[in-house]
Amino acid sequence: MLYALDCEFNGFGGELISLALSGEAGELYLCRPNAELDGLELHPWVEEHVLAILEVHDARPRxxxxxxxxxxxxTFLEDDPEPCVIADWPEDLTHLMQCLIISPGQMVRIxxxxxxxxxxxxxxxxIHDAVQHNALWDARALSRALALSRGEV
Structure with a gap:
């Protein structure tokens, strides 16, 4: 199945803040706890445009x-024998791949x-009431754009 991926991170090349996958099989929306985010020197744009909307209507992160x-x-991907993750920005894929590494030489089983x-x-x-720069809403918007580009809508 196809999954649209979006990540929010602390400026260009910065640390991951939130990650979302949206597809036919469901959605996954993850966010780091405040205790971890408080330890970052946050880019002012990220503070204003990302942190303020981590939790909005129809987008409550785990x-x-x-x-x-x-x-x-x-766990999210375990029942899909051939998941395909699509992103519109290279750094999103980089952050996803980094999440799969759990220790030197070890990764999660996917x-x-x-x-x-x-x-x-x-x-x-x-999409009505969509919120740009929220990882889940951005993943939903990407999923919608992909469906439109394939003539599925």
Missing amino acids: VLPLTEFGRAIQ PDLSLKLMQVSAWPTD
């Missing part, structure tokens, strides 16, 4: 330490995973 993101992704980077514009979206 709050986990960053070290647990990989296990949550593993099915055969395909990754795809696509040049598709998720915004503006026609």
Whole structure:
């Protein structure tokens, strides 16, 4: 199955703040706890445009330490024999891959995973009440844009 991926992070090349996957099989929305985020020197734009909307209508994250993101992704994908994750920005894929590494030389067990980077514009979206720069809403907007580009809607 296809899953649209979006991540929010602390500026260009910065640490991961939240991660979301949205697809036909469901959604996963993860966010780091305040205790971890408080330890970051946050970019002012991120403080204003990302942290303020981590939890909004129809987007309530599962709050986990960053070290647990990989296990949550593993559980989310475990019933899909061939998941394909699509992103519109390379750094999103980088953050996803980093989450799957749990220690030196070890990664979570996931099915055969395909990754795809696509040049598709998720915004503006026609999804009512969508919230840009919230990882789950951005993943939903990307999923919608992908469906429109394939003529599925």
